[in-house]
Amino acid sequence: MNKKISLLMLILFMVCSLFFVQNKTAHSDESVNKADKELSSRFITIPEDIKTIDRAPVKFPHDKHTKALDKDEEGCELCHLKGIDNILDFTYPRKKADATREAFTNSFHNECIGCHTEKNNEDIKTGPLTCGECHVIDDDFHNNDYLPIMPEYYEPLRDTYHKNCISCHQDPAKKAEDAGGLDWKSFYVKKREFIEAEIPAVNFDYFLHDKHEKALDEKCEKCHALSEEKKSELEKLGKEPVCRDWLQELPEDKSYKIKEYAHSVCINCHLDKKDKNEDGGPVYCKECHLAEKRTADDMLEVKRIECEQDEKILIKLEKDMRMKEVAFNHQSHQKVTLSCQECHHDTIQACSVCHTLEGSDKGDNITLAESYHSVSSSWACIGCHENEKKKSDCAGCHNLLDTGLLESACETCHNGVIEDLDKKNPHPALEKLFTDDIKKEMEIDIIQDEYELSKFPHDKIVAKLVEISDNSTLASYFHTDNMTLCAGCHHLTPLTAKSSVPQCRTCHTVRKEPTEATPALLGAYHQQCLGCHIQMGGTEEEMPQDCAGCHEEKK
């Protein structure tokens, strides 16, 4: 009997210890993974004509390599070719051949495995040597199988129209009428350029530009490659060279992509400074490819880039102008953007250079009118303003109002008077707004059987709206009338009837008719009040979203 019990104990102990060991290994694995993730890694891009490879794509940890080579004091040259003038060429592999599938594969295998083998033979700690160690099928691979490849400056928050690709691009192409019959898989995974989320694009914002300007003593030519020909061309015209369009001046002998060119310019300069023991810029991926972007509020104090043009201009056509010109304040728009690229795409030029009146291939066949008025594009004036209205400060009112191009709004922009830009529309003091016949606080009593009266602080709400509107340049320009703010809640009436406003229950009846389109009083109150509270997302005390926050329950 005793023997049996001791045997049982032994087995129990063994099982327990097994669990313990397993748990321990699992934990250590996690920590390794975490450390790996902090080092930025990205999938190696496969050329389009090769399409797929036999094994899982390789996720390449660049910073891990940089750090390891830094330790061994073997700089970047081990992997990247050093060309003439000691300029590093940041392409990999050094002898890249993507003409055929085999050549492409070999060019990577030769250099990666070659180096790893060499180091291994010298008994130095090095990377993997077998296939499966590089071609890993892990969670990331599965998760990001159909990661969309978006344009370079794509931002899901701004470009709301493109947020839900699948809603139009169905699988497999549903019908021709749905999204032009596009099959979303071919649309999504065409290139598999892989996980930009790991390494987000560098946003060269005003802050970075200002920092570089100061560090480089305002020597623009260090970054902006200005060819001699163009310089002399400008000199003939008697103009100082202006540092713009540096991306247009790509070296002609190399078929660089923008990304490669940027790496070549930035990192070479940073490395150069580092060699000279000067204060240079970052070398590791994640130091430039920041996960979080600076906001316009972070850069309030940062000097904006000087432009050739006036602060305020009238946007007009050279011929055939039918509407009045649009007064435009360039400086105030610079204040609220992160970089010039937010409006100007890759090149700093006037919109009409690419977006011609009739549309041209250069401007993706988007006409000039569209480029200003498109509701769905954040590049366009209207589209961008539309997105501003979705921000929490504005969405409270604007969420229930009609969106898009309103007929009544044409004249607000097309007024042809440049002086109007200075004309802000501050609201009068509250004491003047609240004349005798407007109540400061009201009581709403429509659901008295279940809840207590709800007290409605009319004056506080107006004060908050006035504060928001007056603090925003955009809002104070477009909220032209004193009554505009009132229209956020008292829709339709205050703009037309300039006197006092009818009661809600004049239109929104208490009794709910079965097929009535207008919300009943209960619905109207809740949609207006609660809808605004949710959109503005304030604190529970300030903007209650719970039932009891507005009307206490009856006991």
Added chain:
Amino acid sequence: MSNSRRTFLKKITGAGSLLFFGNKKSAQANIPKVSPDQFGVLVDTTRCVGCRKCEEACNTINEDLPRKSVSVFKDKDVFKERRRMDFGTYTVVNKYKSANVSDKPVFAKFQCMHCLYPACVSACIVGAFTRDKDGAITYDSWKCIGCRYCLAACPFQVPAYEFSNILTPQVRKCTFCFDTRLVKGQIPACVQACPMEVMKFGKRTDLIKDAHENIKKNPGRYIPHVYGEKEVGGTSWMYLSNIPFNRIDFPKLGYHPVPGYTEPIQHAIFKWLLPPLGVYAALGGIWFFLSSKKKKVKKDEENGSS
């Protein structure tokens, strides 16, 4: 292996039905036409705030349901997990993550969709489910034999069965408040109770028009799709959403009515009871043939032996 067997059987039954009685077209004519005046409800999920007043109203009006106190419906912790309807609830509200983490969560109410071509009605062998011309699909517990074919047939998995009741179990699902309110000219209790007017009751054709107008008028606010307009041939309850419908647990379904797949075959096979009779006749013939042959052999044997 089993797959090929299944497809083989499918082909055989399909070919058989076609051989016997006409083509698909005539079979489809069996599906009744839907009245353009029938009622429906349009649910705008972007408005829902998850107050659960609809659940409360539903429990109050439907007195067969197990009674729950009002405080039950004030509990917001239920949103932690995804709920389904059971025999005690006709409708549930669930909370879903929105497309962006920073956006507000999405709430969606779910109940019987009251299909225009209901699979439960088609599957019920005793006719316990009936579809009213105004759109409601109602249930008669006296006819029900508890086979639960409706549970299997429903493309939205709505009907629930009262498993805990041993003696008189019932199938339970939303009634569209047909007996309690619609017949009196009132709108469904949940629609009436909603403080945000998420739901809109009206003629189905008007609601579809409204929904498309809403989508058009507010670019970017909705996904350009009215769920239920065409799904499984159309449903009386229709939905608008700002995130893809599969993310708020609405299955991706075809536009063809579900009974449209099964009824042609079923009706063809059992039309006038001819095929079963034919099979029995054939079997009888074979039996007769074999037995007569046996008799002959026996006779021959007897003759031979004698």
